[in-house]
Amino acid sequence: MKDLATLSYFLGLEVISSFDGYYLSLAKHSSNLLSKADITDNKTVSTPFEYNAKLTTLDGEPISDATRYRQLVSSLIYLTVTRPDISDAVSMVSKLMDAPCFVHYATVLQIL
Template sequence: MMNLDTLSYFLGIEVSSTSNGYYLSQTKYTSNLLSLAELTDNKTVDTPLENNVRLNTTNGEPLSNPTLYCQLIGSLIYLTVTRLDISHVVHIVSQLMSAPRSTHYVTVLRILRYVKGNIFQGLQFSSRSTLTLRAYSNANWTGDPIDRRSTTEAGYYALANTTSELLWLRWLLQDLGVDSPSPASLHCDNYSAIQIAHNDIFHKRTKHIEIACHFIHHHLLHGVLHLVPVCFVDQLTDLFLPGLIQQDAFETLYPNSN
């Protein structure tokens, strides 16, 4: 091990430290990505995806050389380390890498133009924040325009997945010597899913999710988590929907942005 002094740059992530905490960004990485896409003009957009846009596998012409598309997608996936606001739309375009078309490439360029408009943004880890775990769970029911299936198997499986993430974070904090004596708050706007989680009697209509039911119910009983109903207007996960990333949502994600 070598003492390389204060961390300032690591794997394309710029780190700045102040008395207020740490700030992580990928400005140089983003600039290189824009150069790769040859976006040299000054045009920017306010959202990473237009409203009501539904990408599919048939519209547009197949790309003659999909290599650049795949390179841009891979780079955008890594950019989501500090740019959470593009996570959802990058997930959408990454599902089309096997047979990308011209419409998909146009969407990728729009994502890049959106990022270009706020290239210096990143993540602020405040030294004044608490270590209390809090999570928000949501699902996209019948959101796939191609086959109308759920992309996450909907509400209850989303709760189970988020519960798993919370358990992992609690174990990680314990390894770092930080105890979490209070239950982690898990916010959800699906009231039916919350009721099922608190019910230890499973009916025929919930047998297909019985394992997930037992999993969540077990950790509720042992005080690991606490389910909190949240109104859909206060559901923070909706900020990641591509058509909603506008100024108010952006300020919520990045409250310390200039």
Template sequence: MKSLGPLQYFLGLEISDTSDGYYLSQAKHVSDLLSSAGLTDSKTAPTPLDSDYRLTPMDGVPLDDPTLYHQLVGSLIYLTVTQPDIAYVIHIISRFMYAPRMTYHSAGLRIVR
């Protein structure tokens, strides 16, 4: 066994050691998520979802390729490690993993912004 030095990056988490303690960040994960979704130059949204926004199982058109939606939701779930404030809205959109539709995908992209 050998020492690789202080821990700085592990499983997408950036770890900073300061006198106050350890700080976790997922800046690279968010950057990769924004670029894969094509949102690097988009305007930010003030909230992850509007408070009156309701999703139902029959909203919108079914997605041709549900894997994009699955990847987006999975990445957002992993992001809750350092951003627990978005956990509820991710729970809302993850309820529709069995039959994703375009409106759910749009809601997921809004969370990313």
């Protein structure tokens, strides 16, 4: 084994050491995720998901190529490591990865 000094970055997690513990941040991952979705200049919302909103597979027209949707949702799942406040919304959209619709994609963009 080899000591490579203090831990500062590991698997996308930025680690900051303090006198009272360690702080984890995914700020770089978050900014990369926003640029991947092309929404870097959009306004923010206070809640990631509407209260009592229900999403089903019959919500509208399905997306022809769901690859981008799946990539964004999987990145959001990783983001819940440091953002547990979005875990309910991410859980809801991750259940629809097999047949996403445009409404579901809009919901993912709102979570971002």
